[in-house]
Amino acid sequence: MQNEHIAAAKNLATNLIEILAAQGIDLKRTQALEVVSKLQDHTDWNRLSAKLKGRGKQGKSRETAAFALISRPGYGKTETIRALFELECADGETCPLLIDVGGCGTLADLVGKDPFMVARDRIKLFYDNTGIVHVEKTYTDLCREPVGRGLVVDLWPLGNYHELRKFSGVALAQFLDNPAKYVREPLLKRIGTVFLDEYHRLEDQDVACCEAMGRFIKGLTNLRRVVIGTQLVLTPEATEAIGLPFCHLIPEPELVFRQHKWPWVYRALPKDLPWESESLDDHRVVSDLLMKSFGITNSKSPRTHPIGASRLGRLPGHVTWFKQLRDAVWK
Known part of the structure; x- marks a missing residue:
């Protein structure tokens, strides 16, 4: 049969x-x-x-994995995170969680200008040197079924940005250790992929935040994967604290820039990497989107998309599953 x-x-x-x-x-x-x-x-x-x-x-794979997207600014890390976040929103099977720890809500503020992303649930966590001191929540539809079609959490310093940025890790750990205080229970139960952008800004709080992340994801029943955007490699201590098999994804040109010895798993991605993923659950979609985004952000062609709008409409991809989800976002 x-x-x-x-x-x-x-x-x-x-x-x-x-x-x-x-x-x-x-x-x-x-x-x-x-x-x-x-x-x-x-x-x-x-x-x-x-x-x-x-x-x-084999059936539908639900094996959880974690990825670190490593490159200099402007090499497509944030675009990859946004693209994968939007695809999962359009898929609707789970609720992706996007956390911006940049210290000033840069990613989430840009996302807020995207017509598609405006309809996502959003939480702003304002912090000072003691941690979270004020919370603002915007839910698009409390009665919607299924509850949660994408959640954005952004951290904002309540005061001088340069003085308080280093405390974003304290606020992040507080959120991850007590998520029910900030997020509705039905939405927490649907969280799929967890995105963490600007990881390198956590500075000396990185391991403590990874430990909190490890505790947080253990309580998620529908976890798909963890994706981290960073300019620095994650140390073995940090990856061990998260508790998932981790892979660093690095565009090949960046290997010249980053003269590291790699004692842990990494994958260098060539510019001509063919499309490999077969579904949104296929973890190869992360490397597929990273190299497509890398190609666009480093091309000399002028931008044709509105500022703040999704770049998914420009990402090439011929497989049916991707085109269907991309069109659902871009329509």
């Missing part, structure tokens, strides 16, 4: 034949299957069907 993925692909081929027949175009079934294969970024039906058979045997 064929699995559901192969059946869906064959049904798609049948629909294609019927649609073209209505337009007076005769398409053979073998040709339709080849077209469906190319839409899924495979060269022929034999390769696609083999991949779908394997997917049917």
